[in-house]
Amino acid sequence: MTKPRRQGKRKTFVLCAASLLLSGTLLTGCEVTNFQIATTAITAATQGLFSDPKVNLREKNYAAADYLLQQSGNYLNRTGEIEARALTEADNPAAVSALGRRMTDDIGQRFAELGYTVNLRHVSSKVDSTLYPPGAQEAPQFILSGSYLKKDKKLEVYLRIFEPGAQRIVSSFNYTMPYSSEIRRLAEADTQIIRLEGPQ
Numbered sequence: 141m142t143k144p145r146r147q148g149k150r151k152t153f154v155l156c157a158a159s160l161l162l163s164g165t166l167l168t169g170c171e172v173t174n175f176q177i178a179t180t181a182i183t184a185a186t187q188g189l190f191s192d193p194k195v196n197l198r199e200k201n202y203a204a205a206d207y208l209l210q211q212s213g214n215y216l217n218r219t220g221e222i223e224a225r226a227l228t229e230a231d232n233p234a235a236v237s238a239l240g241r242r243m244t245d246d247i248g249q250r251f252a253e254l255g256y257t258v259n260l261r262h263v264s265s266k267v268d269s270t271l272y273p274p275g276a277q278e279a280p281q282f283i284l285s286g287s288y289l290k291k292d293k294k295l296e297v298y299l300r301i302f303e304p305g306a307q308r309i310v311s312s313f314n315y316t317m318p319y320s321s322e323i324r325r326l327a328e329a330d331t332q333i334i335r336l337e338g339p340q
Contacts, residue, residue, distance in 0.1 A: 189203055191316060197317075197322060198246050205247040206250070208313055218255050220282055221281055222256055222283070224258060227241075229289075230298075232329070237329050247299070284301050285299075285300060286298045295317045296316050
């Protein structure tokens with residue numbers, strides 16, 4: 141009878157950790173330490189959170205954000221600006237899609253919720269674009285970027301936070317997700333208008 145009880149406790153801990161990771165809130169009854177927070181994202185990755193089709197894209201993006209922050213340690217501070225840039229398609233870097241913007245937008249919003257300074261002007265929706273007026277912008281201390289690779293049934297994602305001043309990668313995270321109908325739709329490249337000059 142002891143073994144089932146231990147399994148139940150393990151499931152409770154994983155559920156508590158996953159809930160913390162996905163919702164960004166501290167649940168009543170969960171005693172959360174810094175070590176638990178640091179290992180939550182790792183637990184989520186090993187438990188198949190990213191490969192679970194029942195977990196929506198926003199929740200996966202938030203989980204990825206938590207992992208990047210955990211891995212960055214003390215290199216990432218709350219005073220330096222993090223500029224989010226759209227993920228590019230590995231096979232076609234020039235193509236821009238709603239998926240590439242959506243993922244880093246979600247991750248950037250998660251960073252902001254946790255108190256970090258984030259600039260989403262490159263990935264924000266038209267509604268939020270007024271928050272980032274055009275004009276001269278100071279160089280960001282950190283850049284959130286990456287790429288993704290489309291396969292038949294899965295999407296491989298490569299994220300990184302780069303510090304231009306020191307020319308180093310502060311943190312990175314690679315994972316795979318099911319290539320669902322939602323992701324397939326978002327991954328369609330934006331329509332590009334090509335102007336052809338007529339004969340002179």
